[in-house]
Amino acid sequence: MNPAKLALFGHPVAHTLSPRIHKAFARDLGLSIDYQAIDVAPAEFAARLDGFAQAGGVGANVTLPLKEAAAGLCADLSPAAELAGAVNTLVRTDHGWHGDNTDGIGLLRDLTERHRLDLRGRRCLLLGAGGAARGVAPMLLEAGIDALVVVNRNPERADQLVDRLAQPGRVSSRYWKDLADIGDFELIINATSGGRSGGRLDLPFSMAAPRFAAVDLNYGEAAEEFLAWARTAKADAAVDGLGMLVEQAASAFERWFARRPDSEEIYTELRRESVHLHSGE
Numbered sequence: 001m002n003p004a005k006l007a008l009f010g011h012p013v014a015h016t017l018s019p020r021i022h023k024a025f026a027r028d029l030g031l032s033i034d035y036q037a038i039d040v041a042p043a044e045f046a047a048r049l050d051g052f053a054q055a056g057g058v059g060a061n062v063t064l065p066l067k068e069a070a071a072g073l074c075a076d077l078s079p080a081a082e083l084a085g086a087v088n089t090l091v092r093t094d095h096g097w098h099g100d101n102t103d104g105i106g107l108l109r110d111l112t113e114r115h116r117l118d119l120r121g122r123r124c125l126l127l128g129a130g131g132a133a134r135g136v137a138p139m140l141l142e143a144g145i146d147a148l149v150v151v152n153r154n155p156e157r158a159d160q161l162v163d164r165l166a167q168p169g170r171v172s173s174r175y176w177k178d179l180a181d182i183g184d185f186e187l188i189i190n191a192t193s194g195g196r197s198g199g200r201l202d203l204p205f206s207m208a209a210p211r212f213a214a215v216d217l218n219y220g221e222a223a224e225e226f227l228a229w230a231r232t233a234k235a236d237a238a239v240d241g242l243g244m245l246v247e248q249a250a251s252a253f254e255r256w257f258a259r260r261p262d263s264e265e266i267y268t269e270l271r272r273e274s275v276h277l278h279s280g281e
Contacts, residue, residue: 002056003034006061006256061089062088074096078098078100084135088101088103102249103136106247106248106249109251111243120144122146129161133152147172149174151175179207184209186213187212187215208233214235217241
C-alpha cells in the first residue's frame, strides 16, 4: 500500500518540526505516510497546492504566511476555519479541499491540560492579527477569557479581526503606539512573526498585571525575545509555542486518519532537545 501523501506549505519552512512530528505519529499508529515540507511564495501557493492534489495529496498543513489564502482555496470550511477566516489543516475530499483550523484547540490543550492554566476571567492582550492570531482568538473566547484586546502594527488588520469575532464590549482593538496606556493584562499572547523576521517588539512592562501568563505562538529562537521580556516582567508562566505545535498537529492528524495520536512522547522528546540546545549540552 502506498504511503499517504501529506505536506506542509509555508514560507519559509526550513525550520519546521512538522515532518518529524507527523512521522512520529504515523510510526506510533502503524501508518505509512510521505510528509514533505514545501516552501512556496504566496503568489505560487494556489498552483502548487493544485499540483499537490493532482499528484495524490490527501492532506496538508498550512503555516505562515498562507493560512488566510488557504481559506479561499477550499471547497468548504469547518466552523472553526470559517470563524477564523484562516486554515491550517487541509483534507482532500471528492469535492476539493476541506479546510479546518486546529490552532485554537491546539493552544488550549497545551495551556489548560499540559500547563494547567485556568484562562477563565482573564483580561487578554493578543499581539498580532494574522493567520495565527485568527486561529486562536475564537477559542480563547470560548475558554472564558473576560476581555480580548487585539493590537497589530497594521491597525486595519486588528479591526478586521475584531469585526470577525463580533463580540463588541468584550473584544476591541487598540493602536500599537498605545500599548503603554491600555492597562494591564493577566494573559498576553504574542502571535506576531517578529521573532522570525528579526524585528523587535519593544514592549512596555506596564502591560503586565501583578500575576500574568505570557504565551508566544512561536517556538525556539523566534520566541526567545518575548519570553525573556515576560520573565523580566515576573510572569507566573512563560510558555512558547512548541506544545501548541504538537497539539495542533495531533488534531490535524486525527482529521486525516480518524485516529488521534498520543502527543506526549514527541513533545517530551522535542522539549528535552530544546532544553539541551539552550543549555549548551
